[in-house]
Amino acid sequence: MTPLHALVTYVPADHAEAVLTALGDAGAGRIGNYSHCAFTAPGTGRFTPLTGSRPFIGAVGQGEQVPEVRIECVVEAGLLNAVVLALRSAHPYEEPALMSWEVNGHRS
Numbered sequence: 001m002t003p004l005h006a007l008v009t010y011v012p013a014d015h016a017e018a019v020l021t022a023l024g025d026a027g028a029g030r031i032g033n034y035s036h037c038a039f040t041a042p043g044t045g046r047f048t049p050l051t052g053s054r055p056f057i058g059a060v061g062q063g064e065q066v067p068e069v070r071i072e073c074v075v076e077a078g079l080l081n082a083v084v085l086a087l088r089s090a091h092p093y094e095e096p097a098l099m100s101w102e103v104n105g106h107r108s
Contacts, residue, residue, distance in 0.1 A: 003077040007084075008070065009098040010045050011091055012057065016069040022090035026083045029073040038073040045097075056092045074103065 007028060011019045023029060024036030031037045045068035049055035058064035075083045080100060088096060 004074045004103050005077055005080050005100045006072065006103045007075050007098065007100045008072050009087055009091070009096055010068045010070050011096070013042065013067045013069050015092050016040065016071065019087060019090045020071060022086045023071070023073055023083060026086035027079040028075045028083045030076070031074065038071055041070045043068055043070055054094050056094060075100070
């Protein structure tokens, strides 16, 4: 059985499809005979770029609120590093917010 991780990230709404495609193409979201499986939900991202940042949206020192999409998917443990690299490559933010953790789901 292959251990799985849950992966969550937040992306500006107009970049969600590109990130979803990159995640699925890298192997995330494989469930049985399906690929590119994910859950998405709209929300609002809030952040303030600090000195030294190169913000994709907004300006240094000014708080921002952006329509974003939360993306959740599963990733086989052995693919996690490659999937995170694909996420970072497709994501427009300098520092995309992402998190992952092991889940009690296994693929045989």
